Amino acid sequence: MKNISKKITLIFTVMFFAVMLFLTFFAEKIHISLLPQVQASGVETKLFSVTATDENGNIMQYFTEKTAISEEKLEEGVYVLYTAEKNGTKRSFARQIFPEVSEARTEDGYCEVISGISFGDRIIISTTKELFDGCEVNVIK
Amino acid sequence: MKKLIGIIFFLLSGVFLLPVAATVFFSFYSEGGFTADGYKDLLFDCFVFYPMFWNSVLYASAITLAQLPVVILCAFGFTWAKFRGKGILFIFYIILMMMPLQVTILPNYIGLRDMGLVNTPWGIILPMIFSPFGAVVMHQYMKNTDSSVIEAARLETSSIFRVILVSVIPQLRVCIFAVALFVFAECWNMVEQPMLFLTDKNLKTMSVFISEAGSYTGAVLFPSAVIFLIPVLLLYLFFSDSLEKGLTLGELS
Structure with a gap:
């Protein structure tokens, strides 16, 4: 159970930083396109x-x-x-x-x-x- | 009686969680009702936020990774080395640790200015690497380590670094995670040093952004506070076992 929760936490962490990295480079471009x-x-x-x-x-x-x-x-x-x-x-x-x-x-x-x-x-x-x-x-x- | 204690702790935990819950609630709530406009304003209309976010990640990670070897070596010296004035030196460390930031910040600034490190990332990272908090805490844990393992390692090698690497660090792995978590949380939350030592907005941290959130257009304060607490929360969730074991290790021994 603890291993599963750690895996979920790790996946969520990776997703969070991946989203932040994506937005760092593309948020302004998305904003300008709208x-x-x-x-x-x-x-x-x-x-x-x-x-x-x-x-x-x-x-x-x-x-x-x-x-x-x-x-x-x-x-x-x-x-x-x-x-x-x-x-x-x-x-x-x-x-x-x-x-x-x-x-x-x-x-x-x-x-x-x-x-x-x-x-x-x-x-x-x-x-x-x-x-x-x-x-x-x-x-x- | 147990039920009453349980109820009291439940209410207390509610009181402690109330500010966090309010932050999350108000990040989605505006005058018109529940919307994600605050997140839209922050993530798609406030681009100075991103450099500040990554600066926080960079400074906290760099300080934590650099402080750990310094802290381990320092604590090892205080625990196992024999030299004159060790006790007095340790007392100075404790006094320095207990000094409020407002007392040490001006000498820090003068030192950094003379070294030409004001308005550079090193001006934030270097003073925090040599913070006495980690050394004092690690020393308390190291006092409870098994000395026979260290003696056995010293028979195999004369290199102090090898002794620490092979015999001390494996015993203190849990405590190292606990100290790393505390150090990361302390560095993530620091606001005075970036405010005072950095003038370039591209070098400042998220804590400074939140303190200046009122000057930005849009409801960015609460969404930025929610994003601010996510990394530390994730780190705590990942290392919560180690934190629990690390905090109780001294007591068990």
């Missing part, structure tokens, strides 16, 4: 026309490059990528932003962004799963 896989790119810029009056009262029109977002994305909001530390490791998260836009439009349906998104931000352009504000993501590209 996250939304996203692709992100830099914020787009478009040329918007600006009208100004010079000192002689002449109306001048020129084009300037500004941060832009397509009208389609305005309604559903934009997911911006940011990095934060969670449980001792740096990870990527998605923040949902509803940017403030001006009335200016380009011909291909882009709006000028006044606030909410800045030039250095990375916007998620595609995802394998539905995102929500603050969710952790895995960036593929």
Whole structure:
């Protein structure tokens, strides 16, 4: 009886350490595989026309490059990528932003962004799963 | 009367087991009910846990394996060697063993700093290898060994190591397992030394992780405590016979 209980204890010990060893190497990979896989790119810029009056009262029109977002994305909001530390490791998260836009439009349906998104931000352009504000993501590209 | 004593011991054992039972219970219980979310948060969302777990295994195993030869040789010297000041030296060992950790930790830190061992695994392992507890306990067991076996071994060989290996260790096998279990449990549970001597998070132990569990996202405290007690529990279950025999050996002799 004692030999059987010792054998059971030994088997349980080996299984416990085998599981811990497996999780040591593969837990992070399993975690990442369950996250939304996203692709992100830099914020787009478009040329918007600006009208100004010079000192002689002449109306001048020129084009300037500004941060832009397509009208389609305005309604559903934009997911911006940011990095934060969670449980001792740096990870990527998605923040949902509803940017403030001006009335200016380009011909291909882009709006000028006044606030909410800045030039250095990375916007998620595609995802394998539905995102929500603050969710952790895995960036593929 | 026997029944009453049995009931009292049953209630006492319940009191001792209550914290362990509560730990296991709360590891599966959260506000929503019974879930394994705590284990999910710990094992699949808290990756700093794994290096700390293996550090605990490494330090406890290394210290136990390294301390045993030191302890056996030291105890053999105290039992069989004849030299001046042996008694006083043994009393110093006992005083050192009874000193609280808070008294010795600062001199330990200064010594390790001067040797350049702070923030290294050796800073944890080396001081514990030369802990006096094992030597004192082993000496008490060695006093009860059969001296005729040792005398017979000394007729065969002049090597002290061979005498210890051939005649002393076989007699004390059970006691060695008991001391090894105590030493492993002591090293597994140590928290002050990793906290003070190690600054690199990748070198710290699970006991430090549990003490800092509140700073991690998710309900990781109770699941990590459950996983923390599994290795020592398994070791105890495996060596429980030896522990029982080892603790009573001195009395029988």
